[in-house]
Amino acid sequence: xxxxxxxxxxxxxxIYDVSSxxxxxxxxxxxxGGRFAQSGSHVTVKALKNVTFxxxxxxxxxxxxxxxxxxxxxxxxxxxxxxxxxxxxxxxGEIAPMFDATLGMSMDATGLENIQIAGTIxxxxxxxxxxxxxxxxxxxxxxxxxxxxxxTYSNGMLLRLAFAIATARDPEILLIDEIxxxxxxxxxxxxxxxxxxxxxxxxxxxxxxxQDDRLRLLCDKAIWxxxxxxxxxxxxxxxxxxxxGERPISxxxxxxx
Amino acid sequence: xxxNVQDVKRALPTNTVPLVPAMSGPAAATTxxxxxxxxxxxxxxWRVWSVLGWDDIRQRYRRSILGPFWITLSMxxxxxxxxxxxxxxxxIDPSTxxxxxxxxxxxxxxxxxxxxxxxxxxxxxxxxxxxxxxxxTTYVFRVVCRNFIVFLxxxxxxxxxxxxxxxxxxxxxxxxxxxxxxxVVNVTWVAATLAIFSTRYRDVQPIVGTIVQLMMFATPIxxxxxxxxxxxxxxxxxxxYHLIExxxxxxxxxxxxxxxxxxxxxxxxxxxxxxxxxxxSKARRIVFWL
Numbered sequence: 001x002x003x004x005x006x007x008x009x010x011x012x013x014x015i016y017d018v019s020s021x022x023x024x025x026x027x028x029x030x031x032x033g034g035r036f037a038q039s040g041s042h043v044t045v046k047a048l049k050n051v052t053f054x055x056x057x058x059x060x061x062x063x064x065x066x067x068x069x070x071x072x073x074x075x076x077x078x079x080x081x082x083x084x085x086x087x088x089x090x091x092x093g094e095i096a097p098m099f100d101a102t103l104g105m106s107m108d109a110t111g112l113e114n115i116q117i118a119g120t121i122x123x124x125x126x127x128x129x130x131x132x133x134x135x136x137x138x139x140x141x142x143x144x145x146x147x148x149x150x151x152t153y154s155n156g157m158l159l160r161l162a163f164a165i166a167t168a169r170d171p172e173i174l175l176i177d178e179i180x181x182x183x184x185x186x187x188x189x190x191x192x193x194x195x196x197x198x199x200x201x202x203x204x205x206x207x208x209x210x211q212d213d214r215l216r217l218l219c220d221k222a223i224w225x226x227x228x229x230x231x232x233x234x235x236x237x238x239x240x241x242x243x244x245g246e247r248p249i250s251x252x253x254x255x256x257x
Numbered sequence: 258x259x260x261n262v263q264d265v266k267r268a269l270p271t272n273t274v275p276l277v278p279a280m281s282g283p284a285a286a287t288t289x290x291x292x293x294x295x296x297x298x299x300x301x302x303w304r305v306w307s308v309l310g311w312d313d314i315r316q317r318y319r320r321s322i323l324g325p326f327w328i329t330l331s332m333x334x335x336x337x338x339x340x341x342x343x344x345x346x347x348x349i350d351p352s353t354x355x356x357x358x359x360x361x362x363x364x365x366x367x368x369x370x371x372x373x374x375x376x377x378x379x380x381x382x383x384x385x386x387x388x389x390x391x392x393x394t395t396y397v398f399r400v401v402c403r404n405f406i407v408f409l410x411x412x413x414x415x416x417x418x419x420x421x422x423x424x425x426x427x428x429x430x431x432x433x434x435x436x437x438x439x440x441v442v443n444v445t446w447v448a449a450t451l452a453i454f455s456t457r458y459r460d461v462q463p464i465v466g467t468i469v470q471l472m473m474f475a476t477p478i479x480x481x482x483x484x485x486x487x488x489x490x491x492x493x494x495x496x497x498y499h500l501i502e503x504x505x506x507x508x509x510x511x512x513x514x515x516x517x518x519x520x521x522x523x524x525x526x527x528x529x530x531x532x533x534x535x536x537x538s539k540a541r542r543i544v545f546w547l
Contacts, residue, residue, distance in 0.1 A: 014545050080390035083541040099388045106312050108319045113312075120308045121385060149319075 002093035002172045002203040004055040004078050009087035011048040011073055011228075047073040049228045050087070055204050062215035062236055063208035064243060065225035071208035074225065075099065075175045078206060093203060096122070096171030099178075102162040111146035111153075111161055118165045132168040139164045139194065156184060163191055167198050174202035178209055192217075212240055291537045299394025306395050309382075310402035325410045333414045336362055343479060352422045359418045360505040361478040367408040368444055368497060369469045374400045375448035376455035376462035383547040393536060393543055397449045401441065415508060429512045436503035436513065439521040443500055446525070446532035453539050456546045472497055496524055 048070050055061055063071040076082040077089060079097035104118035115136055119129040137146060140160040150158055176195070192214070199205045199218050209215055215222070215236065222239035224231040232239050299306075318324040336359045344354040375397065379386060382396040418424075455461035473479075475491075478501065482492045492498045499517040506513035 016546070076387070079388070081387060081544055083544075095390075097388050100384065103384055103388055106316060108316050109312065117308055117312050120305055121389065123389070126304070 002057050003090065004093075004173065004204060004206070005088075005090040006051050006053055006077065006084075007088040007090075009048060009051045009077060009084045009089055010046065011077060011082055012044040012085040013047050013073075015043045015045060046228055048077065051225075051228075051230045052087075053223060053230060053233050055206065057203050059221055060199065060205045060219040061207070062219035062222040062239075063206060063225065064210075064212070064215070064222055064239065065231075069225040070228040071225055072099070072177055073228070074223070075177050075206060075208055078173070079175050091173070093172035094123075095173045095175065096169055096202075097175045097177075098166050099175070101166045102158070103166070105150060105158070105162055107151040108149050110149055111140075111142055114150055114161065115146075115165055118162070119168065122166065122169060124169060128169070132165075136161070136164040136168055139190070156187060160187060160191075163194075167194055171198075171202050173204045174199060174206070176205075176207045176209075216240075288537055291540050292533065295392045295536055295540045296394055296533060299392035299398060302391060302395045303398075305391060306399040306402050309395075309399045310406060313399070313403045314406055325407065328407055329410050329413060332363065332366065332411050336414060336418075339479065347480065347484060349481070356415070356418050356422055356424055356509055357481065357505065358479060359415050360412075360508045361501050363408065363411045363414060364440065364501045364504050365473065365476065365478045365497075366411060367404055368440065368500065369473065370407065371401055371404045371444040371448050372451065372465055372469050374404060375451040376465050378448065378452040379456045379543060379547060386544055386547060393452075393540060394449065397445065397452055400448055400452075401445050404444075405441065424510060427510050429507050429510055432507035432512060433504050436507055436521075439503060439518075439525055440500050442525040443496075443521065443528060446528040449532040449536055450528075453535055453543065456543060457539075476501065496520055500524075 051070075051074065063074060065071050073082065075097065076099075077084060078091065079095050079099075080089075080091060081097070083089075104121040105114050106117055109117060112133070115133055116129060119132070124132070137143070140146075140157070142157060142161060145153065145157065146161075150161065153161070196218065199207075205218065207215060207218055219236050221234065222236040223233045224239050224243050232242055314325055318327060321327060323330060336355070339362075340351060340355040340358050343349075343358070344351040347354070378396045378400045379393070382399070385391065386393075386396070451461065451465060455465070472495075476495055476497045477492050482489050482498070485491055493516075499520040502517045503513045503521050506517070
């Protein structure tokens with residue numbers, strides 16, 4: 001059974017290099033959504049506050065909220081990277097976090113070597129890596145370029161390769177932070193359809209992004225976060241509508257596209 | 258239709274509710290869970306740390322003709338020049354001094370580079386740490402693995418030295434293998450400890466660098482214990498001396514003293530337990546220090 005269950009979860013992130021300079025703290029509170037608190041000798045950001053929700057088999061959840069509202073933090077809790085400061089977390093299922101597609105790319109290594117290195121970091125077995133090489137080669141259309149060091153690639157080529165490796169698995173829980181927004185239009189289209197297929201194969205999907213139209217295509221539910229708190233969890237249209245309704249009042253300048 | 262969390266919970270089919278298996282959280286994460294997740298799973302992730310360790314080396318020496326053998330060459334030249342000069346300086350026969358220096362210096366190279374590299378073990382892995390939950394020992398083992406590969410490249414220096422000075426392998430030579438194993442165990446727990454402290458306290462790295470530099474001269478590597486005369490305590494209280502000795506002794510054909518084995522075994526046991534305890538108690542914090 002695949003599930004993500006958060007029960008009253010809070011995450012406090014300590015900031016060690018913020019001095020007691022109160023002015024700087026004040027400015028930060030205004031700039032970032034989270035709340036700051038003094039805990040012992042260092043400042044902490046309350047990145048998530050008492051978040052409770054459950055996701056089960058078949059759930060496709062969009063995470064919406066302003067910058068700094070806790071979307072990425074929530075994804076890092078779901079990927080077990082952040083242990084909760086308080087509350088309980090239960091995650092069952094194989095997790096595939098995709099926050100930074102270029103993770104594990106080694107610039108001086110060839111494309112094929114990078115498939116080995118990054119694939120291993122992503123948790124693929126040797127057989128899975130071997131079997132995915134053809135698929136990656138086909139998707140990236142890199143051909144013989146796979147045999148030369150990736151530092152010779154253009155940004156677009158590098159991104160294509162990184163994205164193809166990161167999406168070469170069959171995960172049970174797929175966590176995505178910010179859908180690819182770089183590259184030419186053809187690639188974005190192609191990448192999105194690959195992502196769509198991957199999302200369909202996964203059992204639970206959580207995506208954080210600012211493009212509502214893209215989210216509508218991938219998800220049927222949404223979590224709305226604001227200043228680290230869960231505002232609303234439910235049907236995507238309902239949540240997006242509620243958020244759109246509240247936006248002009250609480251937020252002067254929108255950052256969502 | 259607005260739906261708050263309570264509604265969602267109520268709407269869920271009851272068969273999806275059981276919260277029993279593997280709850281993680283301050284209340285539920287037991288020490289056994291953390292030991293399994295951070296330490297045993299770290300050994301199981303050998304593919305990840307060996308691939309990362311190899312890639313570190315390949316990145317460093319890519320496009321150079323000699324590749325990692327540059328380390329062999331530079332260390333070989335260092336040992337040759339130092340050996341020729343210091344054997345005269347200390348009035349020791351080169352046939353004794355050169356093999357002694359070459360083994361000691363290569364083993365020291367392994368110990369010192371692990372100590373230095375471990376201070377950045379979690380920093381160099383921070384991109385992975387912030388995205389994929391892997392055992393923290395993965396990043397420590399990567400440092401040890403990488404430097405062990407370098408060690409294997411440099412220990413070959415001993416081969417021409419041994420041939421030239423006619424040092425024949427004896428049964429004692431094989432004792433170098435358990436000796437080396439104990440060195441690896443000891444540097445690993447030291448690396449884990451330093452990795453944790455230097456991630457939390459950024460001043461640890463320069464302190465370690467200074468100590469490592471100092472220990473190179475304070476440890477019998479370029480000089481022998483016998484030259485201390487009656488003051489051998491200076492060497493005997495130094496654990497690094499015993500670690501080097503359990504590899505160097507066998508390689509030079511002598512069985513190391515029991516004392517050195519005991520120190521190495523004792524340190525390995527106590528140190529590993531302490532390092533494991535430290536890792537278990539800090540495992541939930543490390544990601545927030547990066």
